[in-house]
Amino acid sequence: MSAHREEFMVPGMSEPVSHFTHVVSSAGRLVFVSGCVATDGQGRVVGGSDIVAQARQVHENIKRCLAAAGASFADVCKVTVFLRNVNDREKVNTVRKEYFGAHRPASTLVEISRLVRDDYLIEIEATAVIPERKSARPRATKARPARGRARRKK
Template identity: 35%
Template sequence: MSSQMKTFGFGVPWESSYGYSQATQVGDTVYVSGQLSHDRDGAFVGAGDFELQVRTTFENLDLVLRQVGAERRQIVETTVLVRNLRENFDAVARLHAEYFGEHRPASTVMGVVDLALPDQLVEIGALVRLDVRP
């Protein structure tokens, strides 16, 4: 038996120029592309402000979750990419823990030299299981 694939996008310009979706659902699994700090029009938010970027990135993750009918507790894994990891590790760890509360998904955090946008300091992807009870 095959599963249908559904995709979701915000309609921001880089979705078509890069050729990807914000999320792809196959069966009960949702693969969420790395989210970043932008507003609904695709304008970057928080240049130079790491905490604002992380908070806005999590808000965008919440928007994706709502589109697929999921909740934070259904996130089973995150991948967190951080520029200047040594400088920003404590803040990203605190904000990740704050976002998830008592829920503890698997997570990988990696320091990177650069990200897609010049002022971007963080990107967060997720794996979601819709068959997990929130």
């Protein structure tokens, strides 16, 4: 476990049913990863109706996003998982353990009826914390601010 990140199992609460912990405490710079889906670099869905293949591609995409900010799965404190079928939870957890290893983030799982495209089975967003001393150079270009300024009407 990273020195800047601590996991807590809370006495009196049941053992987590998946690969997560009750509480994560951390200090440093926040990294927010938008919901990742199972697409390749050209926007094509990877895995078709195979939840394991889609989950693996989602985690690969999260890994790329984290690396762009100088983070890794060891820095992730919280994930939110959106699944079309909650019965796929165990299959997704098997893939999740491959990427997180011994690290267990705080986690929320939500079964939903639909994602933005019908062929997406899973979407995951992540929040990581990078220690202040870890001054990584971002491996992606920064988003540009919108042109012009919004003006208030009087």
